[in-house]
Amino acid sequence: MKPAVDTGKHFINGDIACAEGAIAAGCLFFGGYPITPATEVAEHMSERLPHVGGTYIQMEDEIAAMTSILGGAWTGKKTMTATSGPGFSLMMETVGLAIVTETPCVVVNVQRGGPSTGLPTQGAQADMMQAKWGSHGDYEIIALAPSSPQEMFDLTITAFNLSEKYRTPVFIMSDEIVGHMSEKVVIPKKEAIKTISRIQPRGKKNNFHPFKPGPNGVAPMPSIGQGYKVHVTGLTHDEKGYPVMSVDTQAEMMERLLGKIRNNLDDIIMTDQYLLDDADIVIVSYGVSSRTSYTAVDMAREQGIKAGLLRLITVWPFPDRLIKELALRVKGFITVEINMGQISREVERCAGYKAPSYLAGHPGGAVVPPEQVISIMKEAF
Template sequence: MKADPRGVLTGAHYLDGDHAAAEGGLAAGCRFLAGYPITPSTEVAERFAARIPKVGGGVFIQMEDELASMSAILGGAWAGKKSMTVTSGPGFSLMMENLGLGIMMEVPTVIINVQRGGPSTGLPTLPGQADMMQARWGSHGDYEIIAICPSSPQEAFDYMITAFNFSEKYRVPTLVMMDECVGHMTEKVVIPPADEIELTPRKEYTGPPEEYLPYLPDKDMIPWMTKAGDGTRFHTTGLTHDEKGYPVMNADCQETLVRRLIDKIRKNADEIAIVEEEEVDGADVVLISYGISSRVAIPAIERARREGLKVGSLRLVTVWPFPETRVRELAKNVKALVIPEMNYGQIYYEIERCAAGNARTILVPHGGGWVHDVNDVYAGIKEGLK
């Protein structure tokens, strides 16, 4: 289906990443944002709050905290609206419990984390990329999730639409893992006409109301959804449940449910994966990066190429599910993979796992607060060529 033109601010704009993400959400049809302000993400909510009265109906609520924000968007989605919230590190921590509820109830929704330096309150106004593993494993229990890392305001807009589409298609909360640099960077953002924006519609149940089973999976492993209170019998819970949505406390039901929650993402990992490659064929060293670090690494790559070194680049747009197939392939054809990230090794260990000894893996860490020194990234490339 096409986007509702009322939410699409078609044209060229000069926007920061936060504002672009808000516009992306609106273009994707999001009409409910519940959030609690936190630097450096507040501008997303500000923009959404200012714009929502002008798009033909919708609600912004400033909640009492992030626990409530996360709960509220799950409710918003069950009421039939596309819903999102936005936060940064400390708020992301508070959302983890109810993120798990969203995963268990299979609620299509989008959570933006504009990452700042941590742990704890850390560096409110300065960047970090150290919530990447929290994005993967932050809620308790076993699950798979989708996370996307934009590296520019244009991508913040574009990939918000992708995030909503993934969340609807796979019925899973989808994370947009920005960082302060991208959130507060301003560039031209081109918003296309509404009829050029393709949206994945909700997988709505259309059969006889009395036959509806809220957790009966389709062939694609995804159950049909209804609007709560709209005529069908409806029950959902965070407890392990059967096809009717009622709690069933035994190992068989747990196995059937959790297995499906994982498989619906894991078996589609290749379809979900979005990567950008540059001069990877014939490269001796490939730099793997995501978010702002991808752009910061460019002068180092260019310098190495000017010296005649064969350096490629693989940018992870989706980080979860991890684009494992491509990284495994790549590791067989290069000497080393160099990984600059604003943490002391998170995605690095995923890459090391997938390299499986076929290529050296070199971490170029940075504790956050500012981006990498280009010389450090260059030194990582040189190290990989040794």
């Protein structure tokens, strides 16, 4: 039997590293459904979970997989599912239920080319806006974008920590290339891994309010069987969890749901900045596209262009303030991503009229070559 934290150096692909990260983070329940290129996450979880006393179940579709992890989460366990585009679409209604019921869970999307069945075995980053807006209604979501198998391990742990801390679903927006790429992954010692678990309520169980925020804006979360007799509903509800069909309750609930993310941006937003301090031209990228973007920055610098990279590790919530500040001092932005313009629009929105913003995109199936970034750079600036 392997321990929960399989300390050591491994040569594994991103999907397996993601599963190992989940186990190391303390995940004990996985509701799965096979889909290329995310299947290896489910396969590895089905093998690993029993070693740590956890449970894998293969559900009948992605709707059921997503719903099962919410039921699992209310028993007090950390839960996860993994999918790709078509499954991600099916999960969207339930993602809204997770948000409104403040149920922590982690959803992995190993993106492939779309729309529809698209390119099952080839990568893309075209579900980025779906991650933000795919479920109906207004909400904030947390989405992380790993760029290597090592980050699939590390950021899966971060995803669980953020989801437990803020009682919200967290997306890992990976892609086929990172998911299927094998690289060295270093799994540290158990003591070196920081894990966070949801705050449990203490004290009186009678008339407990499971949606009454604590000091950080997040309500302590009881588990099934503890005697708190919670009622959890997808209807607009008050702090007690009871449905109230009123404008005021809707406003209070929305403020609570949005506030816990919007008031903690500094804690949630993570970026990596490469040669950005003196940069005139900022490449914005994330996930696998950031790998070619580092090369593009180096190539530009060799040619005397002062380029720098802003790599988004957290894509949602978006680092508005950072882009707005950069827009005041740089010549402009180029967003590198495997889609025809999604995050580039966010960059454009934040840059406003202060600095121009361009897209180095790709319709899907391959990475954006650094040469394409350089040629857009030369043409634009």
